[in-house]
Amino acid sequence: MPVLYHHWLSPAARFIRLMLAEKRIDFELRLEKDWERRPAFLQLNPAGEVPVLVLDNGATLAGTMAIAEYLEESVPSPTLLDGTAEERAEMRRLTGWFHTKLGTEVTRLTVQEKLNKRFLGMGEPDSEAIRCASHNLKIHMRYIGHLAERRHYLAGNRYSMADAAAVAHISVIDYFGDIVWEDWPEAKDWYMRVKGRRAVRTLLSDRVGGILPPKHYDQLDF
Amino acid sequence: MPVLYHHWLSPAARFIRLMLAEKRIDFELRLEKDWERRPAFLQLNPAGEVPVLVLDNGATLAGTMAIAEYLEESVPSPTLLDGTAEERAEMRRLTGWFHTKLGTEVTRLTVQEKLNKRFLGMGEPDSEAIRCASHNLKIHMRYIGHLAERRHYLAGNRYSMADAAAVAHISVIDYFGDIVWEDWPEAKDWYMRVKGRRAVRTLLSDRVGGILPPKHYDQLDF
Missing domain, CATH: 3.40.30.10 (Glutaredoxin)
Known part of the structure; x- marks a missing residue:
């Protein structure tokens, strides 16, 4: 295996x-x-x-x-890059966007400040970095909402690698209770939809020693 | 077009x-x-x-x-990902390595400090950042030499996307004269080999207003 x-x-x-x-x-x-x-x-x-x-x-x-x-x-089937070459390019663009931009501007800062420093004793959290991540998160939530509203899934009509990349980051950020979902109805609608997937549910049952996520974390309807 | x-x-x-x-x-x-x-x-x-x-x-x-x-x-032919699925994974791993690690640790710092600040008036160069890029460059040159010695090209026996990614970064760093090629004979041997490609030569004829590269920059045998 x-x-x-x-x-x-x-x-x-x-x-x-x-x-x-x-x-x-x-x-x-x-x-x-x-x-x-x-x-x-x-x-x-x-x-x-x-x-x-x-x-x-x-x-x-x-x-x-x-x-x-x-x-x-x-393992081409089921594919997470279903579409024409141009549609696949859009799926890969957004996959890269979430891993690099959302990753650098929000997720890394959040994990660094909230997990590593508080729970692993790697120093004091930096409130400026937390503020920065919180500001950037709003821009990314607006973008996710904008995409979800126009396209159903983030890169088109089908669930793709881009949705998986977004879920990977959003689920980490949400673990720390940092997302005010009421402010982002379109993004919330998308997240409720993807939370229904078996693959996503396997992630949301993870618990990291000593830290509990907010109550809504693994609820499909939140 | x-x-x-x-x-x-x-x-x-x-x-x-x-x-x-x-x-x-x-x-x-x-x-x-x-x-x-x-x-x-x-x-x-x-x-x-x-x-x-x-x-x-x-x-x-x-x-x-x-x-x-x-x-x-x-445009599958000529391919820059020629090989088995596992060989292609190694080409993509190194492509990512050069774009993210070499890019963040060396190229971005070099361009930022040496081009943007000196020539575009974006502030004073930061000597600490230049020292840091110079230190990291040595580690990357050693790794390129290590790969080139064992594999002819960086990800295997064939020229691939990984070589193109390395050339893209190394040619920028070399433009500023930052690479002491005598110190890295295996990497130099690889770079002489790839400089012979028509595609690479089209890059090396670029000149950026006001800055001249070192004499060896576009010489095949240097």
Whole structure:
């Protein structure tokens, strides 16, 4: 069975978990605290980051998009890139947008300040960084609402890799109770829709030692 | 003819120029100073970044990897992802490595401090950032040498997207004369090899107003 190195609140690892679950590929989860820079893990991925997927034949895949494209190629059905070449480009543009822009501007700051510093003793939370993440989050929630309103799913009429990337990040941010859902009805409507997916529900049952998410976190109708 | 919005020292735009040239797709280059955040350009790409590729039918592609994968799908030959699914994963891992790690740790700092600040009047160069880029560059040159020595090309025996991504970044860094090539014989050997490609030579003839690259910059044998 393939082994996925991950940690619970890594949005990139959540994204690959979603892809594996959508494609109904069984896998074993292995917790890797990648910030500890374990030498044997650096051998698997010199970038020192989860996710890393080790296949049954021993081949090691690293790099979030490299793994995602590999999964699309090797298990094409069900596809998370369903459409014309241009529609697929839009799915990939948004996947990149969520991983890099939403990731850098919100998720990373949130996890760093709220998890690493408070619970792992990596120093005092920086209130300026928290304010910054909170400001950026509003821009991203507006954009998600704008996309969801026009398109049903974020990159078009079908659930795609772009939705999975957004769920991976939004579910991490929502774990910390940072999203005021009443302010974003279109985004909320989209999130309720995707929460109904079996693959998404497997993520939302995760609990990270010592921190409980808000009550609505895993409720489909919230 | 497709239009590529770019600027001269954007490694991401250079990467797409290399892909277009390898696939012998004619295109028109259009200069976009994306830091000016021109509203009509933000309509094309809300991320506000080059490259953006506008197709003949008016469709707009944004996001570096979204454009690269689109080009692979729509003009499959010659391919820059030639191999098994696992070999392709390694090409994509390294493509991502160069765009994100080499990009963040070296290229962005170099362009920011040496071009934007000195020539575009965006403030004083930060000597700490320059020292940091210089330190990181050594680690990346060692890694490129390590890959080139074992594999001929960076991700395997064939020239791939990963080499194009590395050339896009290395050619920008080399423009500023920051690479002491004598220290990195394996990496130099690889770079001499790829400089012989027609697609790479089209890049190396660029000159950015007011700044001349070092003499070896566009020499094949240096």
